[in-house]
Amino acid sequence: MTALARNSIGWLLPLTIILAWEALSRAGFIAANVLPAPSAVAAAFWKLLLSGELLRNIWVSSWRALAGFAIGGSIGFALGLANGLSRLSRDMTDTTLQMVRNIPHLALIPLVILWFGIGEEAKLFLVALGVFFPIYVNTLLGIQGVDPQLVEMGRIYGMKPARLFWRVILPGALPAIFTGLRYALGIMWLTLIVAETISASSGLGYMAMQAREFLMIDVVVLSILIYALLGKLADTFARLLERRTLAWHPAFQT
Amino acid sequence: MLDHTFPYPIPASPKVREIPRDVSGPPGFEIRGLVKRFDGKTVLQGVDLVVPRGQFLAIVGKSGCGKSTLLRLLAGLDQPTEGTIRHGDAQTADTRIMFQEPRLLPWARVVDNVTVGLTGIASGKPARERARRRLAEVRLEDRAGEWPSVLSGGQRQRVALARALVGEPRVLALDEPLGALDALTRIEMQGLLERVWRGQGFTAVLVTHDVAEAVVLADRIVVLDEGRIALDVDVPLPRPRRHGTPEVARLESRILSRLLGGDHAERHGQAPVVVRA
Structure with a gap:
């Protein structure tokens, strides 16, 4: 099979579903007030795109997602590194972090609204908190899982700590870090959707909630589809990055 | 333990051997009164060893006899409890170690x-x-x-x-580097190792449980037993040596019989793990 065929085969099933959906809608088997036809959703898409409303909301949501991810991810990564490399740091913070980890971060929504209102901070806080743990836990696991024989080898050859980190420890921890990254990307969208649905004055979640008020079911379905696409986009990006940096890994050699 | 099978009793503190060749040149390294204890367990109890520069030394012994510990001390991976290791005119950094795993x-x-x-x-x-x-x-x-x-x-x-x-490096320490390879690859690697060593003239210290490998490669074989040097023999055979020739086999069986020791073999009714597969 050619590379193109292999890449496009994954899109065959969604395409079939959409076609069947359209056919069933037109034949009257699916009522328009339950689930609008794909063509109606496409029309809504076109209308919102022309008005600029759609792009603005996508932009707002993406910005929140990425900013929250950057904050939570970098703190999680830094703490994962610190606790993986330093026993003292781990002894001091890991127990606390493991306790906090067991609180579902979405359970904090009422508290977060009390603290921040429905401003940007509330959403950033929730997304950051959500992505923090998968990144933290997997970075820590990755570093602890680095083969001690390789670390000893690096020391024997006179690698200084910085060099040892860049050449042995970080590359060794990378597969686990990527697992955390992909997991965190999923949590990032999930958290944002919930946060925007509950309290927001812009963004995709807000757009969907507004549409619900006015019974614009095509816009609601459109928002859901866009979330799916954005999630897929983030995952594709992570995969691409993984492929590039883990080319040495037997799992990525074809 | 092993004493009655030996033609001579093991001295409590073995004397440093006189080495006929290279005595004028600087030693590759010199070990004096080396003792290593881990949590009260003595692994090496007073090892003295002078190795001339460029010598190929093999250290054989049963598992747990302290041979790998000696190698790690030589490579500077651990610190001795007592005693000294002097590296001729070179530094520890000039010692490289190769393990059973390629790492x-x-x-x-x-x-x-x-x-x-x-x-x-x-x-x-x-x-x-x-x-x-x-x-x-x-x-x-x-x-x-x-x-x-x-x-x-x-x-x-x-x-x-x-x-x-x-x-x-001036000294190459080899910790059973061929132990995980199949028999044929192993013989090939022995040839390669010998060729490279002859070409460069570093001091080689090979730890192995394979007596035949030691006999084929080394200038000198040291048998370690319970943290002491139990035997120290020269291998005066011409190079390149081949597995299975009578001279190699004779020396191999001589070392093996001393390694196993009548006492030990009798008590267990069979040869311990040191026998080559």
């Missing part, structure tokens, strides 16, 4: 794995040039750009050898 970085190309051996010595293009020359020496120059995961066990160990030698 290659899976995320670095073969040539970049070899340049690890030049950490702090050279970097960039000159380092890669030197690494490529070493790879040619172990006949892997055409695999320089590959990932270690696609190499066979023997090839990986050859990369590890190139990495150990690229910094031109």
